Amino acid sequence: MNWLAFASIISAAIAVSFGAIGxxxxxxxxxxxxxxxxxxxxxxxxxxxxxxxxGLAMIETMAIYCLVIALLLLxxxxxxx
Amino acid sequence: xxxxxxxxxxxxxxxxxxxxxxxxxxxxxxxxxxxGILVSRRLSLVPSKTQAFFxxxxxxxxGQIRDTMRLEPTPYRAFVGTLFIFIFVANWSSLIPGVEPxxxxxxxxxxxxxxxxxxxxxxxxxxxxxRGYLSTFASPNPIMIPLNFIESLTRTFSLLxxxxxxxxxxxxxxxxxxxxxxxxxxxxxxxxxxxxxxxQAYIFAILAMVFIAGxxxxxxxxxxxxxxRRSP
Numbered sequence: 542m543n544w545l546a547f548a549s550i551i552s553a554a555i556a557v558s559f560g561a562i563g564x565x566x567x568x569x570x571x572x573x574x575x576x577x578x579x580x581x582x583x584x585x586x587x588x589x590x591x592x593x594x595x596g597l598a599m600i601e602t603m604a605i606y607c608l609v610i611a612l613l614l615l616x617x618x619x620x621x622x
Numbered sequence: 623x624x625x626x627x628x629x630x631x632x633x634x635x636x637x638x639x640x641x642x643x644x645x646x647x648x649x650x651x652x653x654x655x656x657x658g659i660l661v662s663r664r665l666s667l668v669p670s671k672t673q674a675f676f677x678x679x680x681x682x683x684x685g686q687i688r689d690t691m692r693l694e695p696t697p698y699r700a701f702v703g704t705l706f707i708f709i710f711v712a713n714w715s716s717l718i719p720g721v722e723p724x725x726x727x728x729x730x731x732x733x734x735x736x737x738x739x740x741x742x743x744x745x746x747x748x749x750x751x752x753r754g755y756l757s758t759f760a761s762p763n764p765i766m767i768p769l770n771f772i773e774s775l776t777r778t779f780s781l782l783x784x785x786x787x788x789x790x791x792x793x794x795x796x797x798x799x800x801x802x803x804x805x806x807x808x809x810x811x812x813x814x815x816x817x818x819x820x821x822q823a824y825i826f827a828i829l830a831m832v833f834i835a836g837x838x839x840x841x842x843x844x845x846x847x848x849x850x851r852r853s854p
Contacts, residue, residue: 595828598788598821602780605787612794616625 549618553611560607567600626790629727643724650711650724654704679707690828691835698834701741706827709734713789713819716812723819726790728782735782738830742774746837758837781829788822 575593579586631639661676669677683703687695712725724730746755759770792815799808 594821595825598818598825602784602787605791606783608791609783609787612626617627 545620549614549621553614556607556611556614560610561604564600564604567603568597571596571600626726626794627728629729641727642722643727643730646715646721647712647724647730650708650715654707654711686828687831690831691839693835693838697745698831702827702831702834705734705737705830706823709785709823709826710820713823714816716793716815716819722793723789725785726793728786728790731782731786731789734785734826735778738781738833739774739778741830742833742837745834749838755837777829777833781826785822785826788818792818 571593575589578589582589629641629643632642632645633640661672665673680699680703683699683706684695687693687698687702691698709725712723712730714723715721716723725734743755746758749755750757759767759774761770792811796808796811796815799811
C-alpha cells in the first residue's frame with residue numbers, strides 16, 4: 542500500500558468523525574428547543590414537530606456531505622487511478 | 623464492495639447502456655402515469671372512496687404550496703406534486719426485494735435537481751419576462767449579481783448532493799450491516815430509512831417551492847404592483 546491510499550483512508554475517517562460532531566451538537570440544540578416549545582405550548586406540538594423534522598433533516602445533511610466526501614475519497618479518488 | 627458512486631449497465635439498447643436505476647425509474651413512471659389516468663378517468667361530484675383518497679393527496683399538496691409559497695397553487699401543483707410523489711415512491715421502492723431506489727444513484731438526483739433549476743428559470747421568466755427575471759439577480763443591489771448567480775448554481779448542487787447522500791447512505795449502511803450481521807438485523811435501519819426517504823422527498827419539494835417562490839415573488843412588485851396590491 543502506498544502513502545496516498547493510506548492518507549486517503551485516514552482523511553476519510555477524519556472527515557466522517559469530525560463532520561459528525563457539528564450536526565450532533567446542532568441537532569441536540571434543535572431537539573431541546575423543540576421540547577421546550579412543546580412543553581410551553583402543547584397545542585402547537587403538531588406544527589413544531591413537523592418543522593423540527595424538516596430542520597433535523599437539513600442539519601443532518603451536513604453530516605451526509607462529509608460522508609459523501611469520505612466515499613469520494615475511498616471509491617472515486619482521482620489520485621489513486 | 624462495489625462503489626456507490628458508479629452504476630453497472632444492466633443491458634445495452636443499441637449503443638446506450640441501460641442501468642437498473644433507469645429501469646426502476648421507468649417502471650415507477652409507468653405506474654404513476656397509468657394510475658393517474660385510471661383514477662382520474664371517471665370523476666364524479668360525489669366522490670367514491672378512491673377518489674376521496676386521491677383528492678385528499680391533491681388537497682394536501684395544494685395546502686403545502688399555499689403555506690410555503692404564499693401564491694395560488696394552480697400553476698405549480700403539477701410540477702411540485704409530481705416531484706414529491708415521484709421521489710417518495712422512488713425512495714420507498716426499496717421495500718420491494720431486489721429493487722434499489724433510483725434516487726440512490728447520482729444521475730437520477732442530478733436530473734431532478736436540473737429539473738428544479740430549469741423550472742425556477744421557467745416560472746421566473748413566465749411571471750416577469752426575461753428582463754424581469756434577470757433583474758431578480760440584482761435584487762438588493764447590483765453588487766450582489768455574482769453572489770446571486772453563484773447561489774443559484776450551488777443551491778442546485780446542494781439539492782442534488784442532499785438527496786443522493788441521504789438515500790445512498792441508507793442503502794449503503796443496510797448493505798454493510800447485512801453483510802456483517804445477517805438476515806433480520808437491518809430491519810430497524812430499513813424502518814429509519816423509510817422515514818428518511820419520506821422526509822427527504824418532502825424537503826426536496828419544499829425547497830423547490832422556496833426556490834420557485836423566490837424567483838416569482840421577487841418579480842411581482844416590480845411588474846404589476848398596483849393591480850396586485852389593490853385586490854384584497
